[in-house]
Structures are given as structure tokens and as C-alpha cells.
Amino acid sequence: MPVSEFYAGEPPLKYSFMDDYSEGAHPQILDSLLRNNRTQQTSYGKDDFCEQARKSIRQHLGCSESEVSIHFVPSGTSANLISISSCLRPFEAVIAVDSGHIVSKEAGAIEATGHKIIQVPAVNGKMTPETLEKGFRQNQFAPHMAKPRLVYISNASEIGTVYTKSELCQISETCRKLGLLLFMDGARIGAALSSHKNDMAWRDIVDFTDIFWIGGTKLGALLGEAIVIKNTQIAQDFIYHLKQHGALLAKGRVIGIQFLELFGSNLFLELGSHANAMALRISTLLTELGFMLSAETETNQVFVKLPLALVDHLQSRFHFYIWEETGDGHAVVRFVTSWATEAMQVDKLNAYIKQGLVLM
Incomplete structure (x- = not known):
């Protein structure tokens, strides 16, 4: 289902990769x-x-x-x-x-x-x-x-x-x-x-x-x-x-x-497969860009170490957790995808990551 159908009016100014329970229900x-x-x-x-x-x-x-x-x-x-x-x-x-x-x-x-x-x-x-x-x-x-x-x-x-x-x-x-x-x-x-x-x-x-x-x-x-x-x-x-x-x-x-x-x-596992696939798209880009994953992306959670400047850039458009501040100008952040995450949302995140690297 298109993300626009989940919201009354315009889609949100920020998309959430905070967790897998920010939406209502299937x-x-x-x-x-x-x-x-x-x-x-x-x-x-x-x-x-x-x-x-x-x-x-x-x-x-x-x-x-x-x-x-x-x-x-x-x-x-x-x-x-x-x-x-x-x-x-x-x-x-x-x-x-x-x-x-x-x-x-x-x-x-x-x-x-x-x-x-x-x-x-x-x-x-x-x-x-x-x-x-x-x-x-x-x-x-x-x-x-x-x-x-x-x-x-x-x-x-x-x-x-x-x-x-x-x-x-x-x-x-x-x-x-x-x-x-x-x-x-x-x-x-x-x-x-x-x-x-x-x-x-x-x-x-x-x-x-x-x-x-x-x-x-x-x-x-x-x-x-x-x-x-x-x-x-x-x-x-x-x-x-x-x-x-x-x-x-x-x-x-x-x-x-x-x-x-x-x-x-088989809806339960189909939804799990979708969430996992969306997370893998994020982690694939991050590894291609040379970032270090804190753990291999095996399910719908992506843990990655990013420069704080890039974290600030991403926070202007997306919700996600800062999992750990490492004290070296970086932080481990967590992106979580859900049954409702769309490829469009992932593509926007990936594009904004690339944009942030250009601006840094």
C-alpha cells in the first residue's frame, strides 16, 4: 500500500526509521x-x-x-x-x-x-x-x-x-x-x-x-x-x-x-520478509559507501557508525535512534524498517545519505 494512503493529507515532513511499531496495523x-x-x-x-x-x-x-x-x-x-x-x-x-x-x-x-x-x-x-x-x-x-x-x-x-x-x-x-x-x-x-x-x-x-x-x-x-x-x-x-x-x-x-x-x-512471515528486504537496501548502500556496520544486517535493524555531522544532516529529515555516542566524532545509529516501510522511503534516506557526504 502506498505510504500516502497511510496518512490523512500530505505525507509527513519526516519519515521514521525509529522502530517497527510507529505505524498502526496492516x-x-x-x-x-x-x-x-x-x-x-x-x-x-x-x-x-x-x-x-x-x-x-x-x-x-x-x-x-x-x-x-x-x-x-x-x-x-x-x-x-x-x-x-x-x-x-x-x-x-x-x-x-x-x-x-x-x-x-x-x-x-x-x-x-x-x-x-x-x-x-x-x-x-x-x-x-x-x-x-x-x-x-x-x-x-x-x-x-x-x-x-x-x-x-x-x-x-x-x-x-x-x-x-x-x-x-x-x-x-x-x-x-x-x-x-x-x-x-x-x-x-x-x-x-x-x-x-x-x-x-x-x-x-x-x-x-x-x-x-x-x-x-x-x-x-x-x-x-x-x-x-x-x-x-x-x-x-x-x-x-x-x-x-x-x-x-x-x-x-x-x-x-x-x-x-x-x-x-502466510502474512506474518511475508511482512517479516518485506521489512528485512528494506533494511538490507539501507545496509547495502552504507557498506558500499565504506561505513562500518556494528552488526551484520540479518533482520530489519541496521546498526552503523556514522560521523556526527552526517547524523545531524539526516536528523533534519528522518527519525532514528542514536544507539551509542562513541566519543570520536561519530555515533552508532540504528535504522529500523517495518512491514509498512516503502522502497520510496528507503530511497529517500539513501539519497539523503549521499547528499550529506557531498556537503560534509
Whole structure:
């Protein structure tokens, strides 16, 4: 859909590459919400839309109803804190990489539930079996230290890199060896599974993890995430955790309708592929111009080190994050593309980058 159709009147003076949730929702989702607006249904996720969405998701996962339970929540932070806290006893802890989203981007949500986060070094944004096991071994002074029980990873990672099947398999095997649960944050799982670097299927994620979630907010939905639980002990009474944390919506249908649209066909991964392709166009130009990427562009996030003069030039026309000021007259910036990003917007950004180099 042309960008002009997303805005009333003229397109914005500035285009945003700030994140992948600055737009509303995919038109197909909005249309379904409107068409079903007056349909009367039961509440709290027991409606027909949620049930059909669960069925469609299970078909994509390659799972039966008895293998996984699926619950819908309104946000990524709620998905993380409820999933993690439901798995742990009061004295148990989470192991996560130091760049992990739960470490610095959720206002201490996990710690607020009473659980310590044990940080280990990230390698290209990801957990490795070696760093995982070292973090586990360093926290065995029982009963004086919080007991490691769950491993948190995200796919894609905080810097947009993806886990290979072999990497995830090794982490899963390490968790089993150490008696740990494995939880995957899937805020950008659609981008990860659509990546040119991905070699995993949905079923692999089910097999290798105990619990994970599928992010709709960052891939075409107005809001909403789907928590998928394979571990039967975690699944038991999970709905009480949702209710106690205010995430069991009376109008659960609102999320169910959206996931039914995303998974009733292959729309979810198609949107991820589009966002990734737009990001790759940006990073390709930047590397051709000789700029250094902070991480390979594997999904819909581009991290690049730019001169501050060029950053100032770009900020006059585009929104994006300054990820890190490096103190040498440069900064690492992040450009994020979405399901709604158009080639025209990317071309304007690329042209303005070239223009800025001429003016510098």
C-alpha cells in the first residue's frame, strides 16, 4: 500500500526509521477488526477468534493441541515478565546476555517480580553454550546466591542477529544438561524466521524451548503477542498468572482477530520478509559507501557508525535512534524498517545519505 494512503493529507515532513511499531496495523487486520466489530463473543480469550487463531498458529508450528498451549497478552514486557515469573520460585534467577532486552529496556520489570538477572557476555548479540555454562557455574554458592533456573534469549537478538538451528540446539542441550529452562523472547521472531540467515522452522523453536512468544506488535498488529508453552508444568495454571498480572483481557478477541489474520495465511512471515528486504537496501548502500556496520544486517535493524555531522544532516529529515555516542566524532545509529516501510522511503534516506557526504 502506498505510504500516502497511510496518512490523512500530505505525507509527513519526516519519515521514521525509529522502530517497527510507529505505524498502526496492516490494512488486512484493520479490515477484519472492523468487519467483526459487532459480532458478539464470549470474553477472556475463550472466543471463537482466539480459538481459531490458536488453531492457525499450531498449524504453522506443526503442533497438535495437546503439545502446546497458547495465550494472548497485550505487550512484550507483559509477555516477558509473566512468562519468566511463572517459571520461577522466589529464590530462582534468570541468565541473560548483558545486551538482553530484559536487562536494560524494561524498567527492571523482571527484578520487580523478585528475580535476579545473571548477566553473561553477548557474542554477536547472542548467548553461547560456553558463556551460559560459565554464568551457571559462577552462581553455585548455595544457598547464598540466587539459584539459576531459566535462560532468556531473544530471536532476533537486540542487535538484529539471528540464531542458527545449530546454535539454538546447542543452547537447548546445555540447558537440559544443567537442569535449566529455556525461554525465547520473540518480539521480532517474524523477522528472524524470515531472515536470509535463518535455517530454522517453527517446529525447531518448539522442540528446543520450553516457552517462547510470537510478537505481533512489531510485525503488523495494532498490539498483541502470543505466548506458546510446550512445558506442561509451566502451562498448568498459567492463566492465573495472566489474570494476576492484569494481562488477561476481557476483550481478548481484539488480539485473537489480529493473530487469525497474521496466521490464517502466510502474512506474518511475508511482512517479516518485506521489512528485512528494506533494511538490507539501507545496509547495502552504507557498506558500499565504506561505513562500518556494528552488526551484520540479518533482520530489519541496521546498526552503523556514522560521523556526527552526517547524523545531524539526516536528523533534519528522518527519525532514528542514536544507539551509542562513541566519543570520536561519530555515533552508532540504528535504522529500523517495518512491514509498512516503502522502497520510496528507503530511497529517500539513501539519497539523503549521499547528499550529506557531498556537503560534509
